[in-house]
Structure formats: C-alpha cells, structure tokens
Amino acid sequence: MKGTGPLAGYRVLDLGSTVAGPYCARLLADFGAEVVKVEDISGDSVRGIGGSLDGKSFYASTILRNKQIISIDLRKDQGRDLVRRLVPHFDAVVENFRPGGLEKWGLGYADLAQLRPGLIMTRISGFGQTGPFKHRPGYGVIGEAVSGLREMIGDPDAPPSRAGLPLTDYITAVYAAFGTVMALLARERTGQGQCIDASLFESAFSFMEVSVPTYDKTGEIATRAGTRLPGCAPNNLYPTRDGRHIHITALADQVYRRLAAAMGQPELGTDPRFAEMTVRVKNQDELDEIIAAWTSGHDLAELERRLTEADVPASRIFNMKDIFEHPLFREREMLLQVADDDLGTVTQPGIVPKLSGTPGRVRWSGRRNGQDTRVVLHDYLSLSDGEINALVRDGVVKDDQV
Structure with missing residues (x-):
C-alpha cells in the first residue's frame, strides 16, 4: 500500500535501532514516505522494551508501523553488500550508529x-559526528543528563528525576525528521545531498533556551522547581x-483576574x-x-467545570485510563x-500534526522482523x-513471511 501523504514518492532506508532512529523514520512513514527498515537478524532491541502479547511487542507495533521490514546481518560481507545495492533506490538513509561505526563497514556517507548521488543521510548519535565526545556511547537519558535538562526535572529537595519514557530520543527524532525534510527540499x-547531524545532547540542550542567556548575564543556575x-x-x-x-x-494578568473571580x-x-x-512571581509561595486552600475545598470535577466556564486553563492529570475514556x-x-x-x-497513537490537504495516515501496524525480506x-533488487x-540458508537474511 503506497503512501499518499506529503512525502509520498520519497524512499527512506531506515538503518536505525531502538528509539531515536526508528521514530524519526516512523514520522516520515506516517506522512507517506516509503520506508524500508533494515533490522538485525537478532531483532531490534526496541522489541524487548515494554509489554508484549503472544510474542508480539507493543512498542514495535507502533514505532515500526508503516514500514517494510527486512532482516539482514550487517556483520556479514554479503549483508553489507545488500545494503549497498539497496541504497541507489532511496532518497534518504536514517541511522543512529555510534559515529564511525558505519564507516568501518564501508557504509558511511x-x-x-x-x-x-544526491543522497540525504540523517545521522543520530549521542554527542554528534564531531567533537571530543563523538565516540562515546549515548542513550537519550545520558544526552539529557549532559544537556542540563535532567537538572530541571523533579523536586528541588530531591535528586534529578526523569520522565518515564525516552523523552530525549523522541525530541531528537523530531529534529532529525525535520532536518531530513529540509534537506529533501x-x-x-x-540537486545536492547532505548529512544531517542530530545529537541527543544538543537536541535536549535546545530546550534549555532561556537558561542560557540567564546564566550568561546573571550567573543564575536553573534547577528543579517541582510542579x-x-x-x-x-x-x-x-x-x-x-x-x-x-x-x-493563569499567567497573563487578565487570565489571573478571571481565576480570582472564579x-x-x-x-x-x-x-x-x-x-x-x-510581583506574582515574587509572592508565588x-x-x-x-489557591491551594480554595481547590482543597472542592472536588476535581467541580473545579474543572468552574475554571472551564471562567476560561481559565486547567486540567486534571490524565492517566491512560482517562485518555481511553x-x-x-x-x-x-x-x-x-x-x-x-x-x-x-491494536490501538495506537494518532498522527501529529494534522494536515488539512495532505494528511498522514497509519497504513499498517509494525511487522515482524524479516516479514518483508523476500518482498x-x-x-x-x-x-x-x-x-x-x-x-x-547462509544466515545473511531472515525471512518471516508466515
């Protein structure tokens, strides 16, 4: 089933693994790009994260959706040769190997x-393709720690916390997909191709925006502020x-006055x-x-009703049960x-963002490792x-059509 979104007609070879690379390619696939994922014969580690049912990974069902999946052993010469033969058919390659890893295999840019000619190569890594940390291994949470973002998460009287999901991998994947589309444009x-260098630590650091000039001019170190x-x-x-x-x-003064009235x-x-x-900031405690004394005197549903009627932004904290209901x-x-x-x-998250004229769509759920090898x-080729x-037979590829 061909894509029909704004990226229809473009082909992307996904050499990524775990979260950042596959999610970048998934975003492109959601909007119509024809994506082929090259997965190791042993299986992408993302298949082992989170829950499963009858051996089928829930994570794989979403992050690998809209992709054809071919299983190749890149440690074998014949496996790497298959990738070289595939590349001329594609507009872009997405990968998140440690810098230099693909070059050792003769698969660098x-x-x-x-x-x-004209190939776009989107390269995701912990610390970038250049610089003193380029050869260090890096997962999203490590890049998050280096970026300063981790210092901002949690309560001020407790150690830095974390979101219970690979936040920085997703941030980086969005930047990488954005970079891929810009390079295609x-x-x-x-007529020229180029490399996109998207690092985990820089992607997370970009969210520290106001903290940078603040420290430069005042010496104030941004840190955790709880809720x-x-x-x-x-x-x-x-x-x-x-x-x-x-x-x-209720940040804006007029909104704050509506809150006071409510x-x-x-x-x-x-x-x-x-x-x-x-002055509110100075007297925030x-x-x-x-406000807490007022909210403590009312049930949640009543507070939501009153504040909605008063046009004051407010919400309960949704859990997944709330979301489904x-x-x-x-x-x-x-x-x-x-x-x-x-x-x-299987229920999956929908498409973001929503385009009025050329929307993305989910064409199929994530498939098994090697399910599309033969096709x-x-x-x-x-x-x-x-x-x-x-x-x-030689262990170069895996075929799982059944």
Whole structure:
C-alpha cells in the first residue's frame, strides 16, 4: 500500500535501532514516505522494551508501523553488500550508529553518496559526528543528563528525576525528521545531498533556551522547581477535596483576574502583591497557598467545570485510563484502531500534526522482523526465490513471511 501523504514518492532506508532512529523514520512513514527498515537478524532491541502479547511487542507495533521490514546481518560481507545495492533506490538513509561505526563497514556517507548521488543521510548519535565526545556511547537519558535538562526535572529537595519514557530520543527524532525534510527540499533546488547531524545532547540542550542567556548575564543556575514553572505564576499543581490534583495556569494578568473571580475572591485580581506577573512571581509561595486552600475545598470535577466556564486553563492529570475514556482523543483521531497481523487489532497513537490537504495516515501496524525480506529483495533488487533462499540458508537474511 503506497503512501499518499506529503512525502509520498520519497524512499527512506531506515538503518536505525531502538528509539531515536526508528521514530524519526516512523514520522516520515506516517506522512507517506516509503520506508524500508533494515533490522538485525537478532531483532531490534526496541522489541524487548515494554509489554508484549503472544510474542508480539507493543512498542514495535507502533514505532515500526508503516514500514517494510527486512532482516539482514550487517556483520556479514554479503549483508553489507545488500545494503549497498539497496541504497541507489532511496532518497534518504536514517541511522543512529555510534559515529564511525558505519564507516568501518564501508557504509558511511562518503561511501553511500557515491552509489546514490544526491543522497540525504540523517545521522543520530549521542554527542554528534564531531567533537571530543563523538565516540562515546549515548542513550537519550545520558544526552539529557549532559544537556542540563535532567537538572530541571523533579523536586528541588530531591535528586534529578526523569520522565518515564525516552523523552530525549523522541525530541531528537523530531529534529532529525525535520532536518531530513529540509534537506529533501534543499535538494529540489540544488540537486545536492547532505548529512544531517542530530545529537541527543544538543537536541535536549535546545530546550534549555532561556537558561542560557540567564546564566550568561546573571550567573543564575536553573534547577528543579517541582510542579511549578519558574518565572511565571500561578502555574502549579493544586490538591482537590477528593484527593486528586488539578493543574492551573493563569499567567497573563487578565487570565489571573478571571481565576480570582472564579475563586470568589475578585479582590485578589487587584491586590498589589499579585496584580501583575512580575510581583506574582515574587509572592508565588503566598499565592499558591491561597489557591491551594480554595481547590482543597472542592472536588476535581467541580473545579474543572468552574475554571472551564471562567476560561481559565486547567486540567486534571490524565492517566491512560482517562485518555481511553475521554472523547477528546477519539474525536481528534488520537486513538486509532489499527489492523495487526499478529494482534488482530491494536490501538495506537494518532498522527501529529494534522494536515488539512495532505494528511498522514497509519497504513499498517509494525511487522515482524524479516516479514518483508523476500518482498523487498524481489521488488528492489530483482532477486529470485532461489537467490533469496540461499541468503536465508547462509544466515545473511531472515525471512518471516508466515
């Protein structure tokens, strides 16, 4: 099934593994690119992360969706030769090997660009293709630690915490996909290919935006602030009477005054301690105590109703049960029922962003390792069944069509 989105007609060879590389290629596939993932015969480690059912990885069902999957042993000369033969058929290659790893196999950009003039190569690594740390191994959370972002997560009286998902891998993958599309657009004008160098630590560091000039000019070191967002108030999580929590954000002065009115305390809107953002920040502890006292006297649902009617941004903290039960996610097509060869159907996150004229779509769920080996080798390289069978016997490729 061919893609029909804005990237339809482009072909991407995905040499990535785990999260950052495969998610970058998945984003391109969601918007119509024809993506072939080259997976190690032993299986991508992402298949071992998270839950599974009857041997089928839930993670693989989403992060590998919309891709054909060919299983190749790149440690064998014949395996690497298959990649070289595939490359001329593709517009872009996505990879997240440690810098220099592909070069040792003769699969670096200089090698592959000779086979496919105009090739785009998107390279994701822990610390970049150049620099003093380029040869260090790096997972997303390590790049997050180096970037300063990890210092910002958690409570100020506790060690740095983390989000319970590979946040920096996803951040980097989005940048890498953005870079890939920009490079493809540039090639339309120049005819020239190029490399995209997307590092985990730099992608995370880019989110430290205001902390950089702040330190430069004041020496202030940004650190953890718990449930608050430093420098703006009120913007915090508050307790409710029924033991839940509600996050309220009323940054702009007019929004803050609407909050004060909804609380039945309109005088707080003109109180000189809180009337303007600059003074609210200085008196944030006192203001948070006042708001918490109010929220503690009401149940969560009542608070949400009142604040919604008052046009004040506020929400409970959703868990996955809440998400599945709330109409917002289904009406916005963010919970999709996708056919899966092994699971029957499986619910997956929807497409982001939503394009009005050339939307992305989920064409199929993530497939088994090697499920498309025979099809890819036949369609792209015109190999016969006999030739493919020989490669399977020699352990060069894996075929899992059944």
